[in-house]
Amino acid sequence: EVQLVETGGGLIQPGGSLRLSCAASGFTVSSNYMSWVRQAPGKGLEWVSVIYSGGSTYYADSVKGRFTISRDNSKNTLYLQMNSLRAEDTAVYYCARENYGDYDYWGQGTLVTVSS
Amino acid sequence: EIVLTQSPATLSLSPGERATLSCRASQSVSSYLAWYQQKPGQAPRLLIYDASNRATGIPARFSGSGSGTDFTLTISSLEPEDFAVYYCQQRSNWPPVTFGPGTKVDIK
Numbered sequence: 773e774v775q776l777v778e779t780g781g782g783l784i785q786p787g788g789s790l791r792l793s794c795a796a797s798g799f800t801v802s803s804n805y806m807s808w809v810r811q812a813p814g815k816g817l818e819w820v821s822v823i824y825s826g827g828s829t830y831y832a833d834s835v836k837g838r839f840t841i842s843r844d845n846s847k848n849t850l851y852l853q854m855n856s857l858r859a860e861d862t863a864v865y866y867c868a869r870e871n872y873g874d875y876d877y878w879g880q881g882t883l884v885t886v887s888s
Numbered sequence: 889e890i891v892l893t894q895s896p897a898t899l900s901l902s903p904g905e906r907a908t909l910s911c912r913a914s915q916s917v918s919s920y921l922a923w924y925q926q927k928p929g930q931a932p933r934l935l936i937y938d939a940s941n942r943a944t945g946i947p948a949r950f951s952g953s954g955s956g957t958d959f960t961l962t963i964s965s966l967e968p969e970d971f972a973v974y975y976c977q978q979r980s981n982w983p984p985v986t987f988g989p990g991t992k993v994d995i996k
Contacts, residue, residue, distance in 0.1 A: 816975065816987055816988070816989050816990050817924075817932065817975055817977070817987040818987070819983065819984050819985050819986070819987070822983050830983040830984070832984055866931055866932075871937075872979070873920065873922075873979025873982045873985055874922045874934060874937045874938075874977070874979060875922075875924075875932070875934060875977075876934050876943065876944075878931035878932060878933070879931065880930075880931055881931055
């Protein structure tokens with residue numbers, strides 16, 4: 773059974789850093805495209821970043837230069853390092869397995885709140 | 889970036905009724921459009937991919953149609969568990985993928 777479990781969210785001050793983790797089971801992270809998608813409170817879905825099976829990475833303009841996506845193949849885990857956090861980064865962050873641009877499996881999400 | 893618009897913003901219907909949701913793209917996305925369902929406190933769930941293909945385990949009452957810039961999600965007869973928010977998403981020339989703002993289907 774495919775499962776994705778995100779951890780690492782919490783309350784952080786503006787300018788701070790946080791690293792989110794997404795532990796996968798039932799499939800191999802490194803053999804798939806993996807994405808982070810976020811949802812601000814009461815708002816819609818926003819794609820954040822993707823890492824391809826070959827290792828290429830892409831970012832939304834809103835997070836480029838501040839966020840870094842990576843993976844640990846030995847742990848079958850996806851990460852999102854978030855630096856220079858802003859109030860507008862407040863959201864539930866989901867990791868999702870991408871299947872040619874569609875998302876067939878999602879984690880339950882982890883809430884990141886950026887506030888002083 | 890391709891912008892998706894969804895209409896209506898809210899659809900108030902009764903169980904057993906037919907729901908028709910619309911998604912329009914700012915430029916052609918061919919058939920590279922998906923639909924997701926999201927219930928409160930839950931992650932989105934993939935319903936339809938490539939405009940008209942049901943994802944694994946999705947009931948036959950959900951169907952998708954369209955190509956180019958205009959797409960429709962139809963729920964033939966609403967079940968109580970279908971009241972939720974529905975998002976469309978395009979993957980033409982991704983990344984980035986983009987999502988529509990959502991249509992809420994609520995109980996009349």
